[in-house]
Amino acid sequence: MTDIDFKNGNHGAGGKLAPVEVKVLMVALMVSLLVGALDNSIMSTAMPQVISSLGGMAYYVWPFTIYMLASTIAIILSGKLSDMYGRKRILVLGIALFVAASILCGFAGDMLQLTFFRGIQGMGGGILMTIPFIVVAEIFPPRQRGKYAGILSSVFGLANVLGPVLGGFITGFVGWRWVFFINIPVGLAAIYLLLSYFPHMEEVLKERIIDxxxxxxxxxxxxxxxxxxxxxxxxxxxxxxxxxxxxxxxxxxxxxxxxxxxxREPILPTHLFKKSVFNVSALAMFLSSAVMFCGIIYLPLFIQKVQKLSPEYSGLLIIPMLLSLTFSAIIAGQIISRTGTYKKLAIMAFIIITAGMFLLSTLGTGSTIWELVIYAAVLGAGTGMTYPIFNVAVQNAVSRRDIAVGTASMQFFRNIGATVALPIFGVIVNLTINMDINTASNIPPDLMNLAIHNVYLLGLIISIIGLASCFFLKDVVLSSRMEG
Missing domain, CATH: 1.10.287 (Helix Hairpins)
Known part of the structure; x- marks a missing residue:
């Protein structure tokens, strides 16, 4: 690896990063991203113990909902704020906010306190899930961004694999409060690395006008x-x-x-929507996120309620999907860096996603374990590819001044895709089953299979729409040099 030349802001102040500095910086960015991405998947395992300790079953969903809401808002705000106050400052602030909120969550005395503190934690988490991708866009030239964006994107799959395992282990051995306390040393380590190795970047906006x-x-x-x-x-x-x-x-x-x-300084400039690459990429991120959660949420339900296997077994069977997502994100980023283009790869990604959804829609009560694993892994491979593809496409299509808000917008639409799709999938299941909630535990396997099959059919339609949209994506040859 040679030294990396970079330019930052609109003023063209250049710099040079040695190979070891690039590696340490990437580790710091990955740790920052992992902290934010890991939190919800860990919480899903710990929440039954949280309820047993704090009570408030009626508020079970709120710690998840408030975190998602706060992080979604923070995602779209963090791009513009980092333009005004600097990438390093906002990223360190995000980690500090996340760590402080984790401490408060760990000491929460009831569910309402936990919910409020989770909202603060979500604000920090939204920053952590956005700024690393912006930093990659500003440090590396367009052709190399795919490689490093793919490495960062793989963290999401890794978090989904590690989260339930770590959540169960920590909760079982030291109690649910340590699910939050574990963020403290990891967050402090990330802050130390960022303060030590983060390169100097000038603020993009000299006027700090908040919208x-x-x-x-x-x-x-x-x-x-x-x-x-x-x-x-x-x-x-x-x-x-x-x-x-x-x-x-x-x-x-x-x-x-x-x-x-x-x-004067909008948090989401409307002129971005005049760029077809931005519109197609936003739609693709929205749809791919919806399809991904279609698999992550309903495959375990299929394994437990249709195949009648244990929750532990369902957790193991979904790991291949998440691993394929992780590795495909890295591979897609490498391909972008080598070829310098992304449209064909985007089409291929949605072809794989569509194939995965079609295969999942064929599952039934007689399906084998190997079919489950292979079909889910196909879906994971396709969705993992989309992360670096559309981030790089947008970063290359917008001006340097809009890289931060453009990158943040992609994470924003990804969050919104899952948020909108999951309730719709739930309505489809309820309409198909058409049973009273008190008898929900006695749903026959054939009926549950039909409900999940209908969800997968909608997922298949969504993936086909995503595939069609990719044909409208404008392709360019990415430069190997930093823009002026």
Missing amino acids: YRGIITLIASLSSMFLALTFIENPNIPRSLLIALFIFAGIMVAAFLYLEKRA
């Missing part, structure tokens, strides 16, 4: 949408209230877009 009106309308729109989607399957919530929440969310989205067109 308060855009922030308020964005928070209002996302909050109402999250609430409506969270309670859409709850029969105790009046339908009129859900409709009102959706209408209010729509009004706030319209207000947000209206205000962004007139803001």
Whole structure:
């Protein structure tokens, strides 16, 4: 590896990173990303013990929901804030916020406290899941970004593999509070590495103009949408209230877009939507995320409720899917760096995703374990490829001034894809089963298989739409040199 030349900001201040500095910086960025990505998957295993300790079963979903809401908001805000205050400063702030909130979560006395502290933690987590990709775009030339973005993207798959295992181990041996306390040494190590090896980068924006009106309308729109989607399957919530929440969310989205067109420094510049590469990439990230969670959520349900295998066994059987996601992200990034193009790879990714969803839709009560593993691994391979592809496509399509908000937008649409799709999948299952919630534990395997089959059919339709959209993606030959 040779020294890496980089330029930062709009002012062209250059620098040089030695190979060892690049490696240490990448380790620091990966650790930062891992801390944020690991948290929800660890929590999924620990939550039954949390409920036993704190009570509040009625609030079971809230620590997850508030974290997702706060992190989604932080994702879209962190790009613009890092333009104003610097990548290093915002990333270190994100880790510090995450660590501080982890301490508070570990000492929470009831579910309402835990939920509030998880919201603060989500704000830090959103920053951690965004800034590393922006840093890669600013340090490496376009052709090399794919390789390093693929390495970063592999962290998501790794987190989904390690999370349930670590969550179960930590909860079983030292208690659920250490699920949060474990973030402290890891976060502090990441801060030390970043303070020691993060290269100097000038702020992109010298004027620190914060778009308060855009922030308020964005928070209002996302909050109402999250609430409506969270309670859409709850029969105790009046339908009129859900409709009102959706209408209010729509009004706030319209207000947000209206205000962004007139803001001096918008958090989501509307001129990005004039670029076809940005639009296609945003749609592809939205759809691929929806399909990925279709597999991650409903494959374990199929294994346990249709195949009648244990939860531990279902956890083991989904690992090949997550490993294929991890390795395919790395491989896709390497291919982009070697070929300098991404359109054919994007089409191939969605072909693989579509094939994976089709194969999963053929599963039944008589399916073998090997079929489960292979079909899921195919889906994982396709979804893993999408992470570096569309990040690199957008980073190359926008101006240097918009790299941060463009990169943050891709993570934003990825989060929204899962958030919108999962309640819809749940409605499909409930409509298919059409049973009272009190008899849900006695659902016949054939009926549950039909419900999951219908979910996979919708996932197949979504993947076909994603495949079709990729043909509209404009391709370019990526440069091996940094832009001026």
